[in-house]
Amino acid sequence: MQMCTDFAGFTPNNNDLNTSVIRMNALQRWPVHQHSTNEELITYTRVLIWQLLGGLLFPSTTGNKIKLYFLELLQGPLGEARRWSWGSAVLGFLYYNMCKATKANMRNIGGCLLLLQIWAWERLPMGRPRNVLPYENLQDMPYGCRWACRHNWEQSSRYTLRIYRDQLDGIRENEFV
Template structure:
């Protein structure tokens, strides 16, 4: 669902509504999430813990798994997917992450492209596995 009222979704699922220029279109600045994570402690209620978990997971999604080219925004459609953790745990996040990366690798192969979005660490790990002469050498540490 990409036509949702994301201010309402943020308020309901994160407990706060981003204001000003923190939301651009359907994307939220990851910086806002970092600065507005709801604090929790040992006696926090379950709703506060779930809001904290959603905020943290959304930061992972925007900063690593489904990163945009600037690595500054996360699409708010992912927040709706985190409403029910039981259901969210059944999604194939790995497949979606790879599909997102592959799609952007295709886009990035064009001459006018300057950056690639997605979890580029997966490409690096694949290269290191397939081309060991490119991988950094591991230093052997002598035990004293």
């Protein structure tokens, strides 16, 4: 609780926090305005990065809890965090969670599923929307932005898991990009 007070600028309620996680809706945001101090901006940035780390890049299977150790990573100067290999960490965390999800008793999957979805849409012919932005329109944009447009789902399978399994079983080498 003290770590939240010191580095995130708020004290959470006891029912929002346990020893290793905090409920996502307990994280507070403050408006940033022209009179915000440098310290307020750093605190706001730290909380926003904490939410991105725990909610998008390294989400748990609960969907609404963020690990406190992400805040520990952000305790020093924020510029130090760029030295770490975040991409390989996100990918490793996704692989780990995909392996865990193969167990019979698992009902949910953690990890950056947005990364998995973009990868699947790029590589597998089934289940993806038909409209994507052409590469020429991307220029300096991140690669995943190709899929940030209105989609056409008319020719996509979307009914049952069995259809997807049959299509994956029947995929040929030249169909996998």
